[in-house]
Amino acid sequence: MRTPIGTAGRALRDVTAADLAAPVLAALAGSLDGLLPHDVVLGNCTGPGGDVARVASLAAGLPVAVPALTVDRQCGSGLAAIDVATALVRARPGLVLAGGVESASTAPWRFRPPADGADPVRYTRAPFAPATLGDPDMGVAADQLAAKYGVTRERQDAYSARSHARAAAAWEAGTFGAEVLPVAGLARDERVRAGLTVERLARLRPAFVDGGTVTAGNACGVNDGAAAVAIVDAATHAELGLPGLRVLATATAGVDPQLPGLGLVPAVRAALDEAGLTLDDVDAVELNEAFAGQVLACCDDLGLDEERVCPDGGALALGHPWGASGAVLAVRLFSRLVHQDRGEIGLAGIAVGGGQGVAMVVQACR
Template sequence: MSAPVIVAAARSAIGTAGRSLAGVTADQLAGPVLAATLDRSGLAPEDVSDVVLGNCMGPGGDVARSASLAAGLPVTVPALTVDRQCASGLAAIDVAVSLVRGGASAVLAGGVESVSTAPWRHWPPVDGADPVRYERAPFAPAGWDDPEMGVANDLLAHEAGVTRERQDEYAARSHARAVAAREAGAFDAEVVAVAGVTRDDRPKATLTVDKLARLRPAFRDNGSVTAGNSCGISDGAAAVAVVDAATHERLGVPGLRILATATAGVEPSRPGRGLVPATRIALQRSGIGLDDLDAIEINEAFAGQVLACCDELGVDPLRVCAEGGALALGHPWGASGAVLVVRLFHQLVGSSIPKVRRRRRPEVRRRSLEGSLEGRLGLAAIAAGGGQGVAMVVQAC
């Protein structure tokens, strides 16, 4: 069976919650991104079989359907909203892959989050007391260890032996890389104007290790995770067009062939580890080794979490998020997994960004159902609340 191919990818700018995209609802964020992705793909609206979007905190009512209609897609195109928490956007693309393998010719998929406009919810009143605001979803049932994300990832970093100094260095580097990439125009081709916004809010040119070292622990006494080496809470949307091999051939455009995907579970008390087993499974299914990868996009929820996962996988952190990640750009929960794939698309397929091939291990035979794999290779991986992870291996074609 031929592997599905991503033929277009776009995202909005990523806005810090309450700032540049604060008044834009989830469907208003995703609609223009879906429309731009469709336009760039060369597909006609009637070619689209389905729309799948990840979302965590929206108003309900099937955000993907509302966004699809806002994008101008025909009413005959159905839509599905997926919630795998922070991995929702990548999970939505995985669903699209399954739909294409099942016979759909083209699916638009991605994710969206508008934290700024997410509705407030409240628990029902008990014994006549006032309603209590619903602050966050439980990631595990009652009786399970279910710490807040900051606490969980501070503990993960501590248990993995990741020092505060390494975390601050990684965070400063993420900002420096994102600023350099932005100034070099590396994001120009992927960012779609939404509400007139085309520039990510968060990357800071002035963020240094010395400045980060002055920040106090944010989640635990004597902890190592701070506001500076954590991601920002953000608004944003991202989407890709996934097509079958015949449609890819008809369109005659470059793309990313999806070689393998994987989803895995870990202990809910350490959700940040979820991307580790997912990555291992996806690589094993693809027949690709870590040394073969040209681009690695891991969602940077916390510097300590990324470093702990890199250490466990045996990945040099310098290879991760070469143009900055969520620590610098921000983390729009339901969209972040799709943002990773958009970043891979423009790094691996875009001709304006030079690439350096990595030395290949001689014992690795890179084969698949498609035959010889000569294209540049990439990995997207993200962890999610509840102790889950999603990973995807792609090849430029």
């Protein structure tokens, strides 16, 4: 289950990270015949600090005896949290709620301490990697990756327009209905634009690099949202008698920090290898669309037909709430393979600032 994804500063602007995650956790827990989790794991990147997962689980009404853990693997945090939860359930059978949350709207501003009487300086972001190895901003890194792989501006704009068209069509068809829990009066993803054309996108100027190909139109937005899943062992799953997804394999990998968007490629390959599968065996592919040029470069490296990726639209249209996005991929696979019965094997992959990637392979269990 997930919240609608809001655009920072709009419908969810006053909802904290914990308050975004809490209703999703409560709804999941309430759907499992009174089964209580023995842990909660949530990913988060830019929240208020402390243990956001603990605050969210208590706000959800879970018993005080249920512990909670917050995970930060930057944009991969939500999928990493699910990976951690699967390990917890293997070690101790039962239920763990896992996912991710991000409230860019309420993320606190931080300042470096003043020195010698000077004014404090705003601290804009944490480093993704040591400066000596290269620590580009994500937009700059996406432009560099697109250039390296020869992904043209025209191809990026076409991919972005397709993502919006697919997401708009999916909303009109009711595709997202079973997975989205309305929050704070918002019932639909805010960023999706029906009728966004290549011609309109072509008018936008480069956003990060002079003469570059990445624009505000073929890049993700800054967003708020939460997503979570219920992780159980096989015996508990059988007792519940509910359809689900079996986690066949997970993988995390590292790449050059100067090309962080490529991180999902080795993670996807490792996860498929662990599962004993190839891309030809996969029915549903959900890759996080941080930037059109980035996801297209990954497709080219993997030999993956871009038409197979995010058939109901991805982060370019839906939004990219950083700490939640990996969990959104898992929710999307659940909807496609379980709710809609559109295949058996699913693949999720997400790249991470600093040069990492997380991937997961799942199988429908009906």
